[in-house]
Amino acid sequence: MSSAAADERLADVGRLRRLLIRPELGAVVGAVVVFSFFAGQSEVFRSVAGIANWLDPAATLGIMAVAIALLMIGGEFDLSAGVLTGTTGLVLVTLATRFGFNVWLAMLAGLAVALAVGFANGLIVTRTRLPSFIVTLGTFLMLQGLNLGVTKALTGTVQVAGLRGAEGYESARAVFGGTVGDSGFRVAILWWVLATVVATWVLMRSRAGNWIFAVGGNEQAARAVGVPAARTKIALFMTTAFAAWLVGSILALRYTSVQASSGIGQEFIYIIAAVIGGCLLTGGYGSAIGASIGAVIFGMADKGIVFLGWDADWFKFFLGAMLLLATLANRLVRRYAEEVKR
Amino acid sequence: MILQTRDVGKSFGSVLALRGVSMSVAAGQVTCVLGDNGAGKSTLIKILAGVHQHDSGELLVDGAPVRLSSPRDALDRGIATVYQDLAMIPLMSVWRNFFLGSEPVKSMGRFDVARARRVAREELRAMGIDIRDVDQPVGTLSGGERQSVAIARAVHFGARALILDEPTSALGVKQAGVVLRYIAKARDRGLGVVFITHNPHHAYPVGDRFLLLNRGTSIGEYGKADITREELTTLMAGGSELEQLEHELRRE
Ligand SMILES: Nc1ncnc2c1ncn2[C@@H]1O[C@H](COP(=O)(O)OP(=O)(O)OP(=O)(O)O)[C@@H](O)[C@H]1O
Numbered sequence A: 001m002s003s004a005a006a007d008e009r010l011a012d013v014g015r016l017r018r019l020l021i022r023p024e025l026g027a028v029v030g031a032v033v034v035f036s037f038f039a040g041q042s043e044v045f046r047s048v049a050g051i052a053n054w055l056d057p058a059a060t061l062g063i064m065a066v067a068i069a070l071l072m073i074g075g076e077f078d079l080s081a082g083v084l085t086g087t088t089g090l091v092l093v094t095l096a097t098r099f100g101f102n103v104w105l106a107m108l109a110g111l112a113v114a115l116a117v118g119f120a121n122g123l124i125v126t127r128t129r130l131p132s133f134i135v136t137l138g139t140f141l142m143l144q145g146l147n148l149g150v151t152k153a154l155t156g157t158v159q160v161a162g163l164r165g166a167e168g169y170e171s172a173r174a175v176f177g178g179t180v181g182d183s184g185f186r187v188a189i190l191w192w193v194l195a196t197v198v199a200t201w202v203l204m205r206s207r208a209g210n211w212i213f214a215v216g217g218n219e220q221a222a223r224a225v226g227v228p229a230a231r232t233k234i235a236l237f238m239t240t241a242f243a244a245w246l247v248g249s250i251l252a253l254r255y256t257s258v259q260a261s262s263g264i265g266q267e268f269i270y271i272i273a274a275v276i277g278g279c280l281l282t283g284g285y286g287s288a289i290g291a292s293i294g295a296v297i298f299g300m301a302d303k304g305i306v307f308l309g310w311d312a313d314w315f316k317f318f319l320g321a322m323l324l325l326a327t328l329a330n331r332l333v334r335r336y337a338e339e340v341k342r
Numbered sequence B: 001m002i003l004q005t006r007d008v009g010k011s012f013g014s015v016l017a018l019r020g021v022s023m024s025v026a027a028g029q030v031t032c033v034l035g036d037n038g039a040g041k042s043t044l045i046k047i048l049a050g051v052h053q054h055d056s057g058e059l060l061v062d063g064a065p066v067r068l069s070s071p072r073d074a075l076d077r078g079i080a081t082v083y084q085d086l087a088m089i090p091l092m093s094v095w096r097n098f099f100l101g102s103e104p105v106k107s108m109g110r111f112d113v114a115r116a117r118r119v120a121r122e123e124l125r126a127m128g129i130d131i132r133d134v135d136q137p138v139g140t141l142s143g144g145e146r147q148s149v150a151i152a153r154a155v156h157f158g159a160r161a162l163i164l165d166e167p168t169s170a171l172g173v174k175q176a177g178v179v180l181r182y183i184a185k186a187r188d189r190g191l192g193v194v195f196i197t198h199n200p201h202h203a204y205p206v207g208d209r210f211l212l213l214n215r216g217t218s219i220g221e222y223g224k225a226d227i228t229r230e231e232l233t234t235l236m237a238g239g240s241e242l243e244q245l246e247h248e249l250r251r252e
């Protein structure tokens, strides 16, 4: 029967379409292209040591990109996430070196500060209904000022250093800042993988994940069927803040010092990685794995350009080009997905 | 009576959106709320749905006066609402939408995805809704299909009262027919249905009671036996106004 045949063909198109509209698709293709490009020209790049080298920036960026991806799927932005990595690092090093805190205790204090900032961001956004872009731009500037002001007042310089001498440093570093055995791979990579797995599981397999997609896709509709929209969003801002604390602590433990300007400018890179990974700027769509792959692309380009002996300025050019390409690809894919109606 | 209002009123600042409206919804019956644009239909059902709180009169659920604090509160009492434009989330799949806000969970907040998929498919089929693929984004469904899924969802979640805000107004004749059929099906399952429309031709065939609103006040509540389709149409359009319009538009 002709109608049955048509239905079967429709089913096939559906399957292909579902594969094509995976949000990660653009990022996967991009990662393959970028890897082939650098691996083809640099032997170091494709060696184990090389891979460990470019996975390192991918890991810290990736932890943030995954959290930002969740937040963006939930329909919000956080411009204060970058500078918050600096704030948590500064809290950690300052408390441990100037006030004699145990490193673990200082980290806990940093976590409390981060969660408070995330909670404040979320509360202001959900209460006032102001765009999170503006609200977190405000917190971004305030934190930037605090980081510099407090650091200068305490040390007379723009950095705090000397974490190595603090109590508990070695054990904390082993967990957050060190390498996995003698392999040359940073433990941060494990944290990043863990973040990606947990975020993906939450999105795809938990009730909270359903709520995240819903509040980003249409907040009013979500609220009307009983989704606790404000709570979901506040939790997302706090998740981002938690990630910022994790990354800030990892970096502080690794370098034992933190610049007061640390993290500034990174916020956009997180967003770019998430967008390359398939997140829509309008919310309601995206993937945590995609954001992770976006971060890998950055890590590869960041170090690959160095391996090739190019000027690091080219990285910025690459960044812009990737962003444009990814957004265009995402839009095409989404149009295609919506076009094949009926 | 599942739902009843007695002289409810609601004002937004200085705007009196609703004054002294009484109505009732019984199990297995359809109450139609008719009125022109701005008559207060949406305001009335938002009170029933827990979106707004009434500021005068009484709202009774199962005969007991209540004040619904939120849509969640209304849902917990078995009052489900399907809104015209914000019924579904377009980028999410049919099954995710179907269970949104009432996800079946296993231990530790784990969303029982397999069950959600299966139940969504079964429930849609039981309502006679033919959806090819519960994984497809709701945005790719037609308007009538979307409304139907929303109705099936409310029925599945044990709604006793189902409120539909202009479910047919954006639809063509055929699609509207599909939705009316699901309204009848929900009624036959014993739900009390509140059906908002400004089209008497959609209201009359399924309705058991008709509440007419004009500029925030009730013109009257009629049983089906007390009113003909023509009377309904005339009342609805403001009677003499329609005649005058006809007069105005007549060719010289
Ligand atoms: N949140 C609000 N704030 C102020 N005024 C409101 C609000 N909601 C409704 N109104 C006013 O109340 C009156 C009734 O509006 P309502 O939406 O209930 O009408 P309706 O019968 O649903 O109309 P339509 O057929 O166009 O949907 C209108 O004059 C409207 O402007």
Ligand SMILES: [Mg+2]
Residues within 6 Å of the ligand: B041, B042, B043
């Ligand atoms: Mg209305």
